Amino acid sequence: MxxxxxxxxxxxxxxxxxxxxxxxxxxxxxxxxxxxxxxxxxxxxxxxxxxxxxxxxxxxxxxxxxxxxxxxxxxxxxxxxxxxxxxxxxxxxxxxxxxxxxxxxDVGLSALYRTWEAADPLFCKVAKDFPGVRVLRLDPIECLFSFICTSNNHISRITAMIERLCQAFGRRLCCLNGRTFHAFPSLSALTGTDAEDRLRALGFGYRAKFVSGSARAIAEGLGAEGLSQLRTAPYAEARKVLCALPGVGAKVADCVCLLSLDKAEAVPVDTHIWHIARQRYGVAAGGKSLTPRAYQEIGDFFRRLWGPRAGWAQAVLFCADLRKSQQRASSRDQAWDSRSQDSHGNGPR
Missing domain, CATH: 3.30.310.40 (TATA-Binding Protein)
Incomplete structure (x- = not known):
């Protein structure tokens, strides 16, 4: 079937x-x-x-x-x-x-879109082509360790790394259409004495230290249950706890807050959002690099503009910018393939 x-x-x-x-x-x-x-x-x-x-x-x-x-x-x-x-x-x-x-x-997305469109003409232009973009509610352990892997990385490589992580440390679930699926590793699976070495062997590089270090820090501190309980803590408190973990900076902490800890006001600011803020909204934050101060200013700007679910509105802009970047990359690849064929005499005659 x-x-x-x-x-x-x-x-x-x-x-x-x-x-x-x-x-x-x-x-x-x-x-x-x-x-x-x-x-x-x-x-x-x-x-x-x-x-x-x-x-x-x-x-x-x-x-x-x-x-x-x-x-x-x-x-x-x-x-x-x-x-x-x-x-x-x-x-x-x-x-x-x-x-x-x-x-x-349970969150009415259409009503939120109307609110953001009324507050922001630029959002209005994006929204018509990107409806239905909502924020997931992930398991906090999976979310945290997934986003530790995102630093200085791109989506296809992150996806492959997490797949290897689950295959090596997670419980096998089933096999479907030639593909084997595993559960995301438990906290205890990532705290073994050889975890960092195994992660390095899987191609995690310097992130291996952060994954194993954060796993140990959580296991020895608030625990997996305590991490989930940050859902009821104020945003600033949850963010502070996360930023104390190895390999977790402001952006990773905000991703975890938004995607797993119910902090809808968290606005993760990566290079996509930084450029959008500067080029489309005229936010004069940061020079040639995204400083901590600029990061905070950009987040505060969008929270004032979009309101208490600013992180959800950010997800729509991020999705749109990501999709357009992928389309441009695909067009470049197609153009390169065409030129390559022509140079070898394989193109249209």
Whole structure:
């Protein structure tokens, strides 16, 4: 059974939630560097790990379809000839709740867009081409260690690093269409004495020290539960706790605050947002580098402009800028391929 045919071909294995595109666009949200654990398994269908289970999601008009795959036991791993997981028998209400929480579907996105459009003419221009961009609610452990890997890195490499991390340290979940899926590593799995060496062998470079160091610091301090409890702490307090961890600066801390700790006012400022603030909004912050002071000024500017969910509005601009950058890169690659073919006499005649 092909994944793209699943909703109509096998409805008993699929469930759906009402969810119009204005409230969620899977193709934009799952490819916008909020989570690095989803891949487009067939046109319009996205497969990934959520809540230690493997899911496939797709949209059909005003509905969000999903199916969940069962976890293999030891005998199935040994005896299965192919690599095609079975659908899990998961309580429908529980599964619906997991997705609603993950996509924060209780937050009315269309109303927020209207508020931001009224406050910001530049946002208004972007919004019409990028509807349905909302902020995910990730597990704090997964979010923290994923974003430690993002420093001086690009999306494809980050995705590959996290995949290797899960394969090496995470529990195997199932195999689907030739691909094996693993849960994100537990905190205890990353605190072993050999964790840093193993991470370096996996190509993490200097980030290996930060991942293993932060894992030990959390395990010996507030613990995984304490990290989750930062959801109820004030934004400034949560940010301060995160910035005390090895390898966590202001941007990583803000990503974790926004994407896993319910701090909707957190505005992660990377080079994309820095350039947007300076070039499109005229924010005179920073010279040739993004200083801590400039970082704070830019975040404060957007919080004044967009209000208490400024981080959500930032996610829309970031997604738009990222998509346009990817399109420009794709155009350059196509032009290079064309020139390369012409130079070898393989182009059109």
């Amino acid at each position: 092909k994944l793209r045919d699943a909703p109509s071909a096998c409805p008993s294995l699929w469930r759906c939630l009402p969810c119009p595109p204005a409230e969620l666009r899977l193709d934009l949200v799952l490819s916008s560097a909020q989570s690095f654990r989803w891949w487009e398994s067939s046109p319009g269908a996205w497969t990934g790990v959520l809540g230690e289970r493997v899911w496939t999601l797709r949209q059909d008009r005003d509905r969000l379809w999903y199916t969940v795959y069962g976890e293999e036991d030891e005998h199935e791993e040994e005896e299965r000839d192919g690599c095609s997981a079975k659908a899990a028998k998961l309580d429908g209400a529980e599964a619906d709740g997991i997705l609603r929480d993950y996509f924060q579907l």
